[in-house]
Amino acid sequence: MLTSSTADVYRSLVAQAASRVAGRFERTTQPASGASRAELQRLVDAVDLAGGGVGGPAAIREIDDLFLEHAVWFHHPAYAAHLNCPVVLPAVAAEIVLAAVNTSVDTYDQSTVGTLMERRLIERVSEWIGFSAGDGVFTSGGTQSNFHALLLAREAALARAGSSRAEAFARMAVFATASSHFSVGKSALLLGLSDEAVIEVADDGEGRMDPVSLDAAVVAAEASGRIPMAVVATAGTTDRGVIDPLTPIAAVCESRDVWMHVDAAYGGGLLVSPQSRDLLSGIERARSVTVDFHKSFFQPVSSSAILVREPRDLAAGAWHADYLNxxxxxxxxxxxxxxxxxxxxxxxxxxxxxxxIGADRIGELFDTVIDLASAVSDEVAADPELELVGRTQLSTVLFRVRPQGIDPAGQDALVAGVRRVLFESGRALVAKTVIDGRPCLKLTLLNPETTLDDVRGILTIVKDAAATLAGIAPEIDAELDAVFSDAEVSA
Structure with a gap:
């Protein structure tokens, strides 16, 4: 509990916690500790959660030893796995404020000025998109934002269907590509649509939706008695980091009277980009948009929003309770x-x-990682030991390792092992995925302070790990050697 009488305790505990976090930032030399899952489980199980309290200072010291020691540090330049960003410090300071005050912005009488600030910010983001009178609300993340958008699309389609909810739900269709976020399919399930609700639209071979194929898919669906509910265009696919052609997709949606949702969870930072805003041309013609600020706006989790072009669309999700609203x-x-x-x-x-720092500075930070990804892609393409898998428009780099004498099947087999070796060592973290049926490694670059030399270091570790796993490298760094000797990793 925080009262005026505990202000000194609050200052002390926050200062102690901040000092320990700052110390970890200064001392951290790799993105993860490399501790095994079994070791971490032992440490967690050793904490007595059933006993009496140990006091604030002791609890903070314990968190330093238990959590901060073994956390995954997204700010480290050797972290290049998922869509996790290092965060800008003004946002961290804001976290301290909002956690201490503990405002809930569900009703005005619990938040007052907080509600007005969120609404003003939603107006600003709507202006960035090009919604002249848009509206929206903050959410926990892109999955919730996409679900919310598709709920609104479902209700709009239902209003036009002229049939019962159950009958209409069984006929509704959502159009997306194979590269669309998994939340599209999950949302269809949660919204009570049929198992065949999501219709996969062909892409251009690089992961971007083909508008001609989209138009044909919508026409075919209508001809078979389906109800086109929504088209989900992606502005920044998770793996390839590419952007669907929004303007021609919008033209299809307008001509066929279908709700267009743009999932810009990843690429939303382009809204404030000084050099690449044109990549989102056409987004202003969408009916709804998802933006994740905890990705390309460098905000702490969670920070996302759903924006709608027409404020009245949000009414479809409203619910009233006498005690609340x-x-x-x-x-x-x-x-x-x-x-x-x-x-x-x-x-x-x-x-x-x-x-x-201003919106332009946020855009510059995102442009920095986009430029870095382009430079890294050039390096990978020029390296005979590596294979570049497509080109990104944002900040991912897909590639495979091809040690000398190893055929494509062998290269595919190395992907999981290389990723796991790096993960178990804690020295560098990369992701793995599957593109066109073949596994590959993925760098997701969202740290504006990461340099090309930093990424070269990651690639060197990757190549060394692959060579050792392939049995063509006689020696290896001593720190990695312990990991390679692990039977589970070898398997």
């Missing part, structure tokens, strides 16, 4: 727009960031 209440209650009730004031982090 009765119909006659004229207060600006955000729960009328959100699928959540209790909800953190996550908008404060982006608000403070914009006031501290």
């Amino acid at each position: 009765p119909v006659e209440n004229e207060e600006p209650n955000q729960v009328d727009k959100s699928l959540q009730t209790t909800r953190r004031f996550d908008a404060l982090k982006l608000w403070v960031t914009l006031r501290a």
Whole structure:
């Protein structure tokens, strides 16, 4: 509990926690500790959660030893696995404020100015998109934002269907590519649509939706009695980092009267990019948009939003409760727009960031990692021991290792082992995925302070690991040697 009498305790505990985190930032030499899962489980199990308290300072020391020692550090230049970003410090300061005040922005009487600040920020993001009178609400992440958008699309399609909910749901169709986020299929399930609701649209061979194939798919669906509910265009696919051609997709959606949703969870940072904003040309013609600020806006998790072009569309998700937001209440209650009730004031982090460094600076940071990915792709393409798998428009790099004398099947077999070796050592973290039926490694570059030399270092470790696993490298770094000797890794 935080009261005026505990202000000194608050200052002390926050200072102690901040000092220990800062110390870890100064001392961290690799993105992960390399401790095994069994070792970490032993450490967690050794903590007595049933006993009496040990006091704030002791608990913070324990968290330093248990969590901070073994956390995955996204700020480290050798972290290049998933869509996790290092965070800008003004947003971290805002986290301290919003956690201490503990505002819930579901109703105005719990948040007052917080509600007004979130609404103003939503107006600003809508302006970036090109929604002249748009609206929206903050969410926990892209999965929730996409689900919310498809819920609104479902209700809009239902209003046009002229049939019962059950009958209409069974006939509704959502159009997306194989590269679309998994939340599209998951949302269809949760929304009660049929198992065949998501219709896969062909792409251009590089992961971008083909508008001609989309138009044909919508026409075919209508001809078979289906109800085209929504088209999900992706502005930044998770693996390839490519952007669907939004303008021609919008033309198809407008001509066929289909809801167009743009999943810009990854590529949303282009909205404020000084050099690449044109990649999102056409986004203003969407009916709804997802933006994850905890990706390309460098905000702490969680910070996402769903934006709609027409504010009235949000009414489809409204629900009233007498104790919370009765119909006659004229207060600006955000729960009328959100699928959540209790909800953190996550908008404060982006608000403070914009006031501290400005939108242009955020865009410059995103441009920096996009440029880095381009340079890394050139390096990979020129390296005879590596194979570049396509080109990105954002900040991912897909590649395979091809040690001398190893055929494609052998190269495929190395992917999982290389990723695991790096993970178990903690020295560098990369991801693995599957493209066109073949596994490959993936670098996701979201750290503006990472240099080309840093990534060259990761690639060297990758090549050394592959060579050792392939049995063509007689020696290896002593630190990695212990990992390679692990029977599980070898398997």
